[in-house]
Amino acid sequence: MSARDAILGRIRGNLGRDGTGESTADERLARHQVGPRPKRTELSHPDQVDLFSTMAEEVDATVARVRNLGEVPEAVVEYLIAHNLPARLVVAPDGRLDDVPWESKPTLEVHRGVADETDAVSVTPAFAGIAETGTVMATSGKGTPTTLNFLPETHVIVLREREVVGTYEDGWRRLREQAAASGRAGTMPRTVNFITGPSRTADIAMTLYLGAHGPRRLHIILVGDDDG
């Protein structure tokens, strides 16, 4: 008998369940039952955006708010100058960032693609912002390689206000809707990252330190929905 059959058989034998197990489990899988969610997220959308921002800052992310994508390059430059960072960006080759007018800031050197060891600053879009804990939800895909979220020392996330939702469950719902809309119902991207602040460790003498392996700095540019 294979290990698989032995393990599953032993579990089945020890459970001693009746024959209705399959339908119960499959029904449970289809239902996406939600558990208790924090009441603090039950807010109007503008207040959820504020909550997102507050919670993100609490975990050492920084948040800048701009009105539209046109203002993103300026916000990036300000941030780079304030932190004395190089003006060379690796930007996710994703459609959501195609309309950012990088050329408006000629000092910025922008290349689009995956990150390598030499990239110090990455700019990525987000799938959603979760107000509950100031968490950014990011998915991998053809324009959003996962390494952009982890290799560079500074990670800049461009998050649309309309992408901010209350809870993680809201994020899952959107992800399922999006998969269904693009004909991939029921599938997941290779990677879904929930990012809550910059990388940290307290493994040396319980002293908290930012930037263990992932980004040392996480900067979120919250972009208003005024695309006029």
Place this chain on the structure above:
Amino acid sequence: MPSIPDTADPRRDGTRRVGLFVTCLVDLFRPTVGFAAVKLLKHAGCVVEIPATQTCCGQPAYNSGARSEAQAIARQVVAAFDGFDWVVAPSGSCAGMLHRHYPDLLSDDAEWGPRAVALAGRARELMSFLVDVCGVTSVEASFRGIAAYHDSCSSLREMGVRDQPRELLTGISGLELREVPEAEACCGFGGSFSVKYGPISTDIVSRKTDALASVKPDMVVGGDLGCLMNIAGKMRRDGTGIAVRHAAELLADMTEDAAIGAPERAEV
């Protein structure tokens, strides 16, 4: 664990018939606590009886894994305390044994299981009984000094005893009650654990006595004699000079005798 009904059943004249579960430690080491408990219960309007067939709640056997012995002792206690409105112990640990563990221990016993559940519903720790059931809000006692209250694990986590002793103690005239850091931490007693794993138990109680001493009390009080003997023994060995007493002694104003583990007055 089966649910435990709350079976408050006062007499028609309103008096409560209470069976006092003295506990083996009080019987052996600290009779004053038993008398203090009787005094407090009577003062709260209860009729108090002390069944002569009681010995111990069986916890040492239960915690050592001697389940059948613990079951036999549990049946004896259940029988001894049949018929009382309430069963009260001056110990969260022993009360917890009756209240939380007997139903589990005797759950497979068709005859004794239901009786154990009934007993569990009537079993209470002394101070919480005085406050929650008898509605006692003040005591006639005085003590000049600073006291630190030690929460026993069983009182805190099995019997829901936290505010009641504080409420009663702060009613003692002249007494200032101070909160102790890391109050929810165990003192390291744990019954036979304290002997079998002595070095660990001793280390745990050192942290506890340090925490207690850090608020500079004249006296440490608590509701469980096991913890108190552990704490008193450590403090005496270290020569801290802090007195240790069961809270019932203070509440009943019965503090003439030497504190736990302290020299008798004549020697001083």
Place this chain on the structure above:
Amino acid sequence: MQTSQAFRENAVRAIADDELRAALDKVRQGFGGARRQAAVDRLPEFEALRDAARDIKNHAIAFLDIYLERFEQRVVESGGVVHWCETPGEARDLVLRLCKEVDARTVTKGKTMIAEEIGLNPFLESHGIAPIETDLGEYIIQLADEPPSHIIAPAIHKTKDQVADLFHEHHQQYGKTQRLDDPGKLVDEARQVLRRKYIEADVGITGANFLVAETGSTVIVTNEGNGDLTQTLPKRHIVLATPEKIVPTLEDATTLLRVLARSATGQEFSVYTTFSTGPRRPDDLDGPEGFHVIILDNGRSRLVGSPFQDMLRCIKCGTCLFHCPVYASIGGHAYGSVYQGPMGAVLTPNLIGLPTTRHLPNASSLCGRCEAVCPVRIPIPRMLRHLREKGLGERLVPLRERWAVAAWAWIAQRPRVYRLWARFLVGVLRTIAGRSGRVRRLPLSRGWTGGRDFPAPQGETFMDLWRRAGRGKT
């Protein structure tokens, strides 16, 4: 490395270790209470979440076989492979084979307790493959050649100076010759050293906090981001998991995640929570080409339907360790097992048997704080008692202790004998103590009197005094 038999000796040594003491005090003050409580206080729904988390795990276990099959099916649909192993030996051989298939020379590892359970590192090394721990704590103890001392904070017993010495010794080969002693600089140095390792590694091995049956996803939670670099950069991602990690849906995983970080580190949410589903997709720009999930049983399926089934709910948050008075005194190594503290005291005897581990369930004051803080409400004290019962039944307890319990229980069932015995005991203790109020040394009780006095009885038993005062007089 299994030294649970020597638990008592280990404990005595640990208590005498001043550096360990300092580290443990820091841990207790940092994590043991205040930090978790603050996180809990911020979330009024926390207790309801604990109930929900418990119910989800119970449900998942009640349908474990089916959810495992669904999980496997979804992994395969997304292009991955699921492997099943009964024993640590099978799992080691499988990992080796999966590494050799891609000619791996170095393997990066995220934090996984399963790898500790199967002794993976020495095994890979003996076959010429270099495993590199990337979680900073794991990396430190790998350099020190020690096992983890805490399931979520493996190097928590190490002081800053000890880490500085280790880095100074082991990082010379990378041209880092200066001994650093600032924690931040030490982290930076490890970051630089490990950065190259991620990129060079051929295989990345991680654990899994959860397996999601609905989607075939594996979930890891880290604060450093090491797990993500580990699983994204190499050609192959191997996930080491055990059957009970299964949860039905993404929503269920979410509920558990809400209690996990708050319990573990007092954070609202860990920095990186990552759901991985299959290998990289055809149009993905990065990610592993191979995705292999190993489900190792190692005795867990035996717990299903047993009195220890509740233990399968454990989400390895480590909060029972942080809140345990015994752990606070002796640290993790004294347990001599992969899993320490209260959860380890239940799990270890169930995985490797009681004969070598009987101390673990006995060395507890049963204070119940572990259960009080457990995010999935595992009745740990009840299971410790049950293991004690088993140990007694299997005659693993020394004869003296067995006799003591039996004799005492015999007396306690005979009230008249008990009264005589009580009178005698009080008399003896009074004779030893005199008027001093204490006994400084007591035969057979050195465990107590070695560090404490034993308070003397007041004089007579309560029952004698009561009878004399007029029995029945109310």
